[in-house]
Amino acid sequence: MNRETTPRQKEPAANPRRHPRHQRRAAQHESAHSDAHPEPPPPPDLPLVPRSAPTLISTDAELHDLIAHLRTLDWFVFDSEFIGEASYHPRLCLIQVATPDRIALIDTLAELDSTPFWRLVAEASIEKVVHAGAQDVEPAFRYANAPPANIFDTQIAAGFAGMAFPASLSKLIQHALGVKLAKSFTFTDWSHRPLTRVQLRYAADDVRYLPALRAFLVERLESSGHAAWARAESEALCDASLHLFDAERDYLKVRGAGGLEPRGLAVLKALFGWRDRSARDADLPPRSFLRDEVLVDLARRPPKSVADLSRVKGLPRPVEAEHGEQIVALARKALEGPYPPALATPGDEPPDDRFRIDALWSLVETACFGRGIDPAVVGSRQDAASLFRALRDGNADHHRLMTGWRGEAVGRLVREVLAGRVQLRLGGGGESGLLFSAAATAP
Template identity: 40%
Template sequence: MLLVEGLVRLRHTRKDTPAAMADRNDSSRGSRNKRTWQSYRQRHRQRSHAQAHAEAKQITIPPVLEHPMVPQAPPDTVETQADLLALVDSLRTAGRFAYDSEFIGEQTYYPRFCVIQVATTEKVTLIDALADLDLTPFWELIADEKVQTIVHAGQQDLEPVYRILDRTPGEIFDTQIAAAFLGLSYPCGLSKLVSSLLEADLGPGLKFSQWDERPLSEVQKHYAANDVRYLPLLHETMVEQLTKIGRLEWVREENEQFSLPATYQVTPAGQRLRMRGAGMLDPLRRARLEALVQWRDRAAREFDVPPRSLVKDALLLELTRLKPITLEAIRRVRGLPRPVKGRLGEAILQVLEEARPETGQTDDGARRLSRREIEATREQADVIWQRVRAKCDEDKIDPAIVTSKRELTHLVRRFRERGDWAARVSESRLGRGWRGELLGEILRDPPPEA
């Protein structure tokens, strides 16, 4: 909280606002708070780093699986622009490579990339992302539609491509997504996946590592290399198995999400749908929540902090429900960071006051549901969820990659508000593509009345 307080004070005392003029005397204290907090965070990270590495040294590192598609040698390191360009050329010639990254995401709005790992069937290479390198050629490589990039849970790793180039990645194969279509859990960790499909042992991962420390230790290099070392063989193995069961096209379709700008864009509606309890809000409260999400994102970007470290999702929902109309009411909201109450309270009040449903949200036949109908909506969604789970068990697909109870509740809610079940299904992703093929029979008719 001190970090946010320092950032908020520093940012607002630079502007000629009434609050800034009143608090100029606090700026030096805010700076000291910021430095104190950063110093504490640095010492904490160093202690955690040292402890994790001390523990890692006590563990016997498993040998690398002997296989023609698994590089055996220690990783190479790229620290110069010339070496980076040569590496990019070799990866483009190969046509397919594995990619992962190590970054620090809890301190800044955008994650700070520290190490980039790539692998082919021939070798593993670590790119020092903190060296004096222009990484643009590497991001352009991932955006090349003629090159396939293999990742595991790769959305955050791929985000810089869109942000820096204003282009989406090219052909992506995510092994975590593919695993869900092979009867494995979703999300499935890399260690479990490698063990299940390749009978290889990655060993215990580092509990914590200070990836911005230089030079990297041998332990860090080993664990970073293992994050990509097995991905080319995993890809080969999974494609073969998916082809046998007729699921490869479904996996390819699901991986197409990485080529959509929406995957990397922060939208209020998208953020709202991921919040527990948000699906049951009426149109006006939904509009307030989306406005708060937009405001939080702008503020977090301005202060260069992660949005949820500024105001947590649960507190946005609480503000949406309470709709405080005075600063005193803001101060009474439990859990809201004190600096946010004091420095940003007026902005929150303004956002809540001005929020209105978009045209069409309330005049297209939507109606407000009673409490009994809201409870019935949850019960109907539960019924559909049980049917979805049974179908997924039968087809050996993890239901978590198909949908969620939250998404189904949202679907039923829209049906109760607007009617026309078929239209509500068709406008949802559940009525299209491989999901529509899988769930067509289940979603053909409206859910029975609870």
């Protein structure tokens, strides 16, 4: 990822390849500008829910005053609206900020420099509250050239507070506060100016209830003893590796990579890095520049000549014409080796191993349910499979399920069960579900 400071946004590339979201965004934009659209009801009178109309911030002086106010607080909430399908970096259009008594909307397309706000996001002295905030905190790297700090994510926190993970903001607000949010305009054209009253209201509502939701979740987390774990997982959003492009790691996220043999994975890795560089140069999202399924097709059947590219379904002809020779050269070089190791998939597991992995994952799930934590916050069956292999090979000490808060929540119990010191039993009478108890000792 580009780490330079970019206080002014570059205009998106001309005539980007059409993305499926364009049509959805256009429809929502038309609805938001319709005079027939109903006026949302007034906000309810609830503690920590600001009822005032939002203040639009469109100058550096106004932003300076807002930041000065935020610096007097222990925490504030924020969200952002952006358009991600038209440029390499999402085009930031609006930042919504809320405290228990006010809402401000920062117009990042106005004549202001939003860098001071992102510097505040990078300061550890003030807590920033977000919901599903990975994309919301990422601009701190580009604008402030620093990682975000002291982040509290309500979606993550809910998973530790006896609620589902991942849950939408509307579902959490309805569950916690009894408020049903109106239809969202996530895909409206946030770059169009002026913003309509409907857009402004819905933008404000995205942060209006977060102060009250934070209070609800903090109380639950403290009563359950999970506050430190929830904050640790929220802080993981500040890890640079989550946001920085890494071809050595990220090529495995390509849809369809799991079906490739090692030689195909080698080609995929080479073309994956090339796609990102080319998309950056063209200022397009990588998947708009070249779809994942095309990359996988090229990796599965590497072209030996430019002429071979004509049979590749979905390969844009301008890309073939401009980059064809480079694609062939990269594939040829990758086939020389070395090859990445083959990927383990559930279909490759011997039946006995599959049973043991399922049992291990069931153990993790049971431990989570017993603590009131959604297992999806902890990991997945794929994590259980990798833990099984690590345990078998004797190198599980540093596995993600055995370290940090995950080690405290489930890792210790896994070790105790595997060592025979704790056993599972089926609850009976007034008990329910699978229960853990000390294993019986021999007389």
